[in-house]
Amino acid sequence: MLVEQNIASIDIAKIRNDFPILNQQINGKQLVYLDNAATTQKPRQVIDALSGYYEHTNANIHRGIHHLAEKATSEFEATRRHIQGLLKARLPEEILFTYGTTDSINLVAQTYGRKFLKEGDEILISTMEHHSNIVPWQMLCEEKGCVLRVIPINERGEIVMEEFEKMLSERTKFVSVVHVSNALGTINPVAEIIKKSHAVGAKVLIDGAQATSHLHLDVQALDCDFYAFSLHKLFGPTGMGILYGKENILNAMPPYRGGGEMIKEGTFEKTTYNELPYKFEAGTPNIADVVAAKSAVDYVESLGIDAIADYEKQLLDYATEALQSLDGLRIVGTANEKVSVISFVMEGIHHQDIGVLLDQQGIAIRTGHHCTQPLMQRLGLAGTSRASFSVYNTIEEIDRLVQGLHKVRKMVG
């Protein structure tokens, strides 16, 4: 039974009711889902929007003149305006639909990067990047002869700003950093990073995969050139992501993939490209998931991102204290500014054993290197265990995690 909790204007019982997947037993125990940094669960509103699209609306968009085609197009474009609102972008055309954060970053590397970066140009990333924000730049560097440089972090898992400033020069042409670290939870000072990068003439991409479900966003106030994220980490469907880019930069970029929708006129001799955003959306897009994503944004806005952040902060504080009370447990990533993600290691116990034994108790966490192998090397770890909390998690679930870890210690230690 849930204890009545109404902290920070969050009605937790009502919210949990919106997520049908939470109400199930795993290995005979009530599921405790603490793997939200990998993907969040979906509220009934998103599930209904997805099935409702296929039941009532399905048609291919933009070209058809029949009723369903127009309805599908209108719902598809409504999501674009919703995302524009969420990010506070200047124009809906600055919102491109992609397959996810990884796809968004690859798009920038393969279009902006290939056109505008050249041999000897420097690209800066941080030590805490996900492989998705490392490999596309390595591929570009290999092709164009650019230099990838890595901004160091301190022991708490924060970017060392003085070192970053020292690395900036007229050779710095691109800076791509994560807004919130998936492995450590650190919130990076991206506004300052963007400002300082712009001062040397570099363009900036912010990997927002882990930020959108926790933080208030304003791409115009941030002044970033690109912002990338995935909807599935924001209560939305999988296989759908966003690339925000400033209009003038997107216009200057060549198209990414060729095909239908992205052309204005095509002959076998020459094709002229469509305008924004369609220039970058070749082929039939992921219409159903884009349409359902609007309900995810609506859901977040109905709760209010500030109320979500307040509630998650309470979960983070409670969990931090409770976990620290466990013998031999060390929290990895102790930045001053953090979202509700806790990575930890337990002395003498392999993280995989922690994951397997918690799973037996119905508790889902993530273990391993979290696709940040260079970060793990920097920290001298093979991997960590990571519990990440969302707005539907409860204090009691954190207690279950702590009890579960006591049991792991008893069995393995």
Next chain:
Amino acid sequence: MTINEIQDDLIEDFSLFDDWESKYEYIIDLGKQLSPLDEKYKTEENIIKGCQSRVWLHAFTEGDELRFEADSDAIIVKGLVSMLVKVLSGHKPEEVAHADLYFMNEIGLHQHLAQTRSNGLASMVKQMKAYGLAYQSINQ
């Protein structure tokens, strides 16, 4: 004992446990009991890379028997590894190559073999059978 007799013994051992805790405590014990693999065999060549835990597998022959020694840095995987060694070590290469490993399924541990990226167990079974095939063709 044949490979299948050893498997049947393990299935019987596990049938005594009626909850997950005693089952996993037993696996952990098996892991702790596994004779340590000599450090000289913990080479890059002998490593079977899983996504999260590492497994080392050393194969050699004694007479006409193929033998295995193994280790892992995670204790549950080590327990599972110890069962695989118990089942497959000390048999003729052709028996290893053609073994039908049904015990993991029977004792409800099949998910550990199915998680292809999270541990090296599925690759380990493949590698053990590959050694069986290799030594079989050497002997012929």
